[in-house]
Amino acid sequence: MTENKNFAARMGRWSAQHRKKAIFGWLAFVVVSLVVGSALGVKAPEDDTTYVGDSGKAHQLVDEHFPSENTESVLVKGKDAGAVRAAVDDTLAAVSEQKGVYAVESPYEKGNEGQLAKDGAALVNFKLRGDETAAEESVAPVLAAVERVQKANPSVFVGEFGMASANKALSKAFEDDFKKAETLSLPITLLILVLAFGALVAAGVPLLLGLSAVMAALGLVALPSQLFPLGDEASSIILLVGLAVGVDYTLFYLRREREERARGVGHREAVQIAAATSGRAVLISGITVIVAMAGMFLAGDQTFTGLAVGAITVVLVAMIGSVTVVPALLTVLGDKVEKGRVPFLHRLRRQDGESRVWSKVLDLVLRRPAISAVLATAVLLVMAFPAVGMKAVLSGTDDLPRNLPVMQVYDKMEASFPGGQIPAVVTIKADDVTSPAVTAAVKDLETRAVDSGRFNAPADLTVSQDKHVAQIAIPIKGSGTDTVSNEGLADLRQSLVGQTVGRADGVSAAYVSGMTAETKDYVDFLKSRAPLVVGFVLVLAFLLLLVTFRSIVIPIKAIVLNLLSVAASYGVLTWVFQDGHFEKTLDFSSNGGITAWLPIFLFVILFGLSMDYHVFILSRVKEGVDRGMKTEDAVAHGIKATASTVTSAAIVMVAVFAIFATLSFIDFKQMGVGLAVAILIDATLVRAVLLPATMKLLGKWNWYLPKRLHWLPEFRHEAAPEPARG
Incomplete structure (x- = not known):
C-alpha cells in the first residue's frame, strides 16, 4: 500500500494501532464532557428576544427607567x-x-x-x-x-x-417536543441503517458515533455558553445536526472499508484506505459545514448565535470522533461488523459498493447529459417559483398550540378583553411626562387611536418613578402579526404618534413597541443581515473548494447546485405553509408567511449539509482522475460507488428532519419540512442527475485552474491500490 501522508490517514493509522487508547479515550472524552457540562450548567440568556429598530430603543428606555416587572x-x-x-x-x-x-x-x-x-x-x-x-x-x-x-x-x-406563566408552559411544551423528536429519531435511524447495511452490528456503528457526538456536544456547549448564553434551540440543533453528520461520517468510512474488503484488500489495509480517502473527505466536508454554520454569527441575533455554537460544537466533535475512534472500532470488529445479518436484506446488497438503481439512472443521465441537465433544472426552478412571493413573519399567539391550557386561558381573555394581552405600546421620554401638555397629548392619542377603528379602549398609562418616561399601552386589533395589526402599527407610527405625543411640548422621543412592532422590526433587521450571512458562506465555501480541488469550476458549480437545492426547498416551504397546502395532514393553520428566522437558518444548514455529499462524491471522482481515468469514467465510477452511501445518509437525514414536522409548534414544522425536502432534492435530482450531467458536459473544464492560481497547494486524493493477486 502507498504511504498516505494526509492527516486523516495518519490519524486512522494511529487509531488502528492504538485501538484501546482510541476507544477508551473517546468514551472518557464523552463522560468528561457530560460531567463538565453538568457541573457548569448551560447559561441561558436573561432575555431571549433581540430588540432592534424603534421597538429596541423603546425597550432601552424602559430598562433604564423602570424596574423589572x-x-x-x-x-x-x-x-x-x-x-x-x-x-x-x-x-x-x-x-x-x-x-x-x-x-x-x-x-x-x-x-x-x-x-x-x-x-x-x-x-x-x-x-x-x-x-x-x-x-x-x-x-x-x-x-x-x-x-x-x-x-x-x-x-x-x-x-x-402572563409572560411568566406562558413562558413556563411553552418551555415545558418545547421540552416535550424535543423529547418526542429524540425518542423517535433513534429507532428510525437504526431501522434505516439496518436496511442499508443488512447487518445489525454495521448499523450500530454509525448510530454509536452520532449518539456519542450528541452527548459530548450537549456537555461541551456549557463552556461557550458562559460567553454566549444559549437558549433551548441549541439542544435541538445539536440533536438534529449531530445525529445527521455523525451517521454520515461513519457511513462514509464503513462503506469504503467494506468496498475495499470486497475488492480483496486485507482488513487492516482496508481500514487505512478508508481513513486516507473517506476520512479526508470527512475532514473537508466537516470544515465546510463549520464554515457555513459560522455564517449565523453574522446574523446579529442571539438565537442564531446559539444555533451556530451548538451546530459547530457537534460537527467538530463528530469530525474528531470519525478520524480517531471509528478506525479503531472497525479494526477491532474486523469481519464481525457483518454480525447480526438480516438474510433477505443482506442478499439484496451488492458488495462492490455500487447501487443497481442509481447505476441505471446514471447510465441514462450520462447518455443524455444535456437533456438531463435541462429537465432537472426546469423541475427545480418550477419547485422554487413559489418562493418569489415568500413573506417573512414571526409566529404569533395564534400559531401556538391550542391544546396548551395557558393558551386556552389566553383565548378566553382575548374574547373578553380584545387586544389587551398584545397591545401596541407607545414609549415617550420627556422632562416631565405628567405635565399638562403631555397628559393632554396622551389623551388625544388614545382618542384618535380608538376612533381610527384599529385599536380598542381603554389605554393603560404607566409612568416611571422619575417621571421622565411613560408607556401608553393601547389594545391593538388583530392577532398581533396579521394584516389588521400591521395596518394599525403603520397608522400609529406614521401619523398618530407624530400628531399627538410626538410633538407635545417637552417630549424628546417617542417610540412604538409591542408584539406587532417588535415583529416588524425584527423581520426588517433579518432582511438587512441576510446578504452578509449569504455572502460570507458563499465566499468561504468557494475558497475552501478552490483549494481542495484546485479548480475554479468545481466551487462555482457546487455553489450554483446548492443554491438550486435551497431555492427549491424555499418554494416547497412557501407553497405548503404560506399558501396553506396540507394543513390537515401536518396539523397547522397558515399564518400567511414563513417564520422570519427560517430562511437564513435553512440556507446555512442546507448549504453545509449538502456540501457533505458534494465533497464526498467529488473526492471519489477526483480520486479516479488522479489515477488516470477519463473525467467521464471517473464521474460514472465515483457516483455509482458513492450513490448508495449518499442515499442511505440522505434517508437518515430526511427521516430525522421529518420528525420535526410532526411536533406541536409551527416553527418546528416548517423547519422539519424545509430540511427534509431540501435534503431529498439534493440527494436525488442534484447529486444523481445535475452533478453528473454537468460534469459530463464540462469534461476537462471541470478541472480548469487559471495559471495565476497554479501556486495553490495540491492535495492528491489518494487512490485505492489494486488488490494483490495470487
Missing part, C-alpha cells in the same frame, strides 16, 4: 355575577399569600374599571418579583393556588395568563 392576570369568567365576585375574592386571597407576589389589584377597586369586561368577566392583576427566570420559578405555586380556586368555584372559569 412581571405582570400576571387571573381571568374569572361566568354568567352569574355573584359567583364571579366570590371567585374573584378567593383569587385575591389565594394570590396575595404567595411568596414573590405584590401589587395585587382587584377589578372592583376604584380606578380599575378596565379590568371588568362587558360580558361580566373580571381580571385580577398582580406582579411577580425578580427577573424573568425568577418569575418563572415563583409562578408555579401561584398557578397551583389559582387551580385550587377553580376547583372551589366550579360554576365559573378561573385561569391565569
Whole structure:
C-alpha cells in the first residue's frame, strides 16, 4: 500500500494501532464532557428576544427607567355575577399569600374599571418579583393556588395568563417536543441503517458515533455558553445536526472499508484506505459545514448565535470522533461488523459498493447529459417559483398550540378583553411626562387611536418613578402579526404618534413597541443581515473548494447546485405553509408567511449539509482522475460507488428532519419540512442527475485552474491500490 501522508490517514493509522487508547479515550472524552457540562450548567440568556429598530430603543428606555416587572392576570369568567365576585375574592386571597407576589389589584377597586369586561368577566392583576427566570420559578405555586380556586368555584372559569406563566408552559411544551423528536429519531435511524447495511452490528456503528457526538456536544456547549448564553434551540440543533453528520461520517468510512474488503484488500489495509480517502473527505466536508454554520454569527441575533455554537460544537466533535475512534472500532470488529445479518436484506446488497438503481439512472443521465441537465433544472426552478412571493413573519399567539391550557386561558381573555394581552405600546421620554401638555397629548392619542377603528379602549398609562418616561399601552386589533395589526402599527407610527405625543411640548422621543412592532422590526433587521450571512458562506465555501480541488469550476458549480437545492426547498416551504397546502395532514393553520428566522437558518444548514455529499462524491471522482481515468469514467465510477452511501445518509437525514414536522409548534414544522425536502432534492435530482450531467458536459473544464492560481497547494486524493493477486 502507498504511504498516505494526509492527516486523516495518519490519524486512522494511529487509531488502528492504538485501538484501546482510541476507544477508551473517546468514551472518557464523552463522560468528561457530560460531567463538565453538568457541573457548569448551560447559561441561558436573561432575555431571549433581540430588540432592534424603534421597538429596541423603546425597550432601552424602559430598562433604564423602570424596574423589572412581571405582570400576571387571573381571568374569572361566568354568567352569574355573584359567583364571579366570590371567585374573584378567593383569587385575591389565594394570590396575595404567595411568596414573590405584590401589587395585587382587584377589578372592583376604584380606578380599575378596565379590568371588568362587558360580558361580566373580571381580571385580577398582580406582579411577580425578580427577573424573568425568577418569575418563572415563583409562578408555579401561584398557578397551583389559582387551580385550587377553580376547583372551589366550579360554576365559573378561573385561569391565569402572563409572560411568566406562558413562558413556563411553552418551555415545558418545547421540552416535550424535543423529547418526542429524540425518542423517535433513534429507532428510525437504526431501522434505516439496518436496511442499508443488512447487518445489525454495521448499523450500530454509525448510530454509536452520532449518539456519542450528541452527548459530548450537549456537555461541551456549557463552556461557550458562559460567553454566549444559549437558549433551548441549541439542544435541538445539536440533536438534529449531530445525529445527521455523525451517521454520515461513519457511513462514509464503513462503506469504503467494506468496498475495499470486497475488492480483496486485507482488513487492516482496508481500514487505512478508508481513513486516507473517506476520512479526508470527512475532514473537508466537516470544515465546510463549520464554515457555513459560522455564517449565523453574522446574523446579529442571539438565537442564531446559539444555533451556530451548538451546530459547530457537534460537527467538530463528530469530525474528531470519525478520524480517531471509528478506525479503531472497525479494526477491532474486523469481519464481525457483518454480525447480526438480516438474510433477505443482506442478499439484496451488492458488495462492490455500487447501487443497481442509481447505476441505471446514471447510465441514462450520462447518455443524455444535456437533456438531463435541462429537465432537472426546469423541475427545480418550477419547485422554487413559489418562493418569489415568500413573506417573512414571526409566529404569533395564534400559531401556538391550542391544546396548551395557558393558551386556552389566553383565548378566553382575548374574547373578553380584545387586544389587551398584545397591545401596541407607545414609549415617550420627556422632562416631565405628567405635565399638562403631555397628559393632554396622551389623551388625544388614545382618542384618535380608538376612533381610527384599529385599536380598542381603554389605554393603560404607566409612568416611571422619575417621571421622565411613560408607556401608553393601547389594545391593538388583530392577532398581533396579521394584516389588521400591521395596518394599525403603520397608522400609529406614521401619523398618530407624530400628531399627538410626538410633538407635545417637552417630549424628546417617542417610540412604538409591542408584539406587532417588535415583529416588524425584527423581520426588517433579518432582511438587512441576510446578504452578509449569504455572502460570507458563499465566499468561504468557494475558497475552501478552490483549494481542495484546485479548480475554479468545481466551487462555482457546487455553489450554483446548492443554491438550486435551497431555492427549491424555499418554494416547497412557501407553497405548503404560506399558501396553506396540507394543513390537515401536518396539523397547522397558515399564518400567511414563513417564520422570519427560517430562511437564513435553512440556507446555512442546507448549504453545509449538502456540501457533505458534494465533497464526498467529488473526492471519489477526483480520486479516479488522479489515477488516470477519463473525467467521464471517473464521474460514472465515483457516483455509482458513492450513490448508495449518499442515499442511505440522505434517508437518515430526511427521516430525522421529518420528525420535526410532526411536533406541536409551527416553527418546528416548517423547519422539519424545509430540511427534509431540501435534503431529498439534493440527494436525488442534484447529486444523481445535475452533478453528473454537468460534469459530463464540462469534461476537462471541470478541472480548469487559471495559471495565476497554479501556486495553490495540491492535495492528491489518494487512490485505492489494486488488490494483490495470487
